[in-house]
Amino acid sequence: MSTSPTNLEIQGSFMRVPPPKEVSKSIERRQSSEDTQKPTTRRSITLTNRSSANTPASRRNVPTNATKIETKLPIKKSDDTETMKTKISNLEDEIRRLKRRIEELEKEIAELQKQVKAKDKRVAELTKENEELKKRELNYQKQVDEFRLENNRLTNENERLQAEVDRLQAVHNSANDSSAELDALREHYERQIEQMRQEHARELKIRDDKIAFLKKQISDSLKDNSWERQQQIEELTKQLKRTHDEYEILRQKLLQYQNKKRTSNCGNCSDMAIKIEEKTKAVQEKDATIQELLTLMTKFKSQISNQDEFMKLLSTYNNTSLRH
Numbered sequence: 001m002s003t004s005p006t007n008l009e010i011q012g013s014f015m016r017v018p019p020p021k022e023v024s025k026s027i028e029r030r031q032s033s034e035d036t037q038k039p040t041t042r043r044s045i046t047l048t049n050r051s052s053a054n055t056p057a058s059r060r061n062v063p064t065n066a067t068k069i070e071t072k073l074p075i076k077k078s079d080d081t082e083t084m085k086t087k088i089s090n091l092e093d094e095i096r097r098l099k100r101r102i103e104e105l106e107k108e109i110a111e112l113q114k115q116v117k118a119k120d121k122r123v124a125e126l127t128k129e130n131e132e133l134k135k136r137e138l139n140y141q142k143q144v145d146e147f148r149l150e151n152n153r154l155t156n157e158n159e160r161l162q163a164e165v166d167r168l169q170a171v172h173n174s175a176n177d178s179s180a181e182l183d184a185l186r187e188h189y190e191r192q193i194e195q196m197r198q199e200h201a202r203e204l205k206i207r208d209d210k211i212a213f214l215k216k217q218i219s220d221s222l223k224d225n226s227w228e229r230q231q232q233i234e235e236l237t238k239q240l241k242r243t244h245d246e247y248e249i250l251r252q253k254l255l256q257y258q259n260k261k262r263t264s265n266c267g268n269c270s271d272m273a274i275k276i277e278e279k280t281k282a283v284q285e286k287d288a289t290i291q292e293l294l295t296l297m298t299k300f301k302s303q304i305s306n307q308d309e310f311m312k313l314l315s316t317y318n319n320t321s322l323r324h
Helices: 004-016 021-054 062-182 186-219 226-263 269-323
Strands: none
Touching (some): 226 269
């Protein structure tokens, strides 16, 4: 009777935690041994009663044998009880160990769940960063395409400028061809015409040099610093302005000279007036060409400024990509 509460506690623990196979086998062996011991005890008592009822002669010997059986059974039962207590204690230790193990596993599961959540969060962050990088890549590709279009436009503009230079060269050649017609007037106007030719040749050389320099500046615009390009453009603008002023002075001189000749009654004055008028028209055409060049220079200046801003954007984007 003293072992019944312990067995109930163990059975309740078994309902919460599944016992190992060895514990189950030990419990089955214990139950089978108890079942085999109980019928043997009843059988021995029955035989003792029968012998005492049927054989009076042996009635004095029966109590000694019954006493021996009764003394042996409690000893065996006490040994089984101690064995069962030991097994129960071992089972309780095993149950406590399993409970501790379950708690440890639950803690590990909670920690693993935390790690999984952290990893899921990190995966979401990386996915978001990947989306941002894709957007930046598309923006960069768009800027590169715009830069290529701008470069093609500048190339076409350069070709158009070269065609204009060729046209001016043809005008200059035609002016040289018409110089043969002015041989008769060279006595009176040799100095003026020579000066005009020198100025014209010098202007053409300066213009060609400036155009070549401008081409070089355009080709190297992406390599040079913005401040240097700005200074060079301003210098070219100043030089063109000075040239324009010189043409204005020459034109005024020609007009003054033409007015002086008109007041005289020389027979060659009409022919000279026509020649001077032609030269004046040539100077005006050159003036218009200079104005066009000034306009082109202004356009190139704005284009190079836009390219500077674009290069700054590209540099900022490349630095940001390298950081990531």
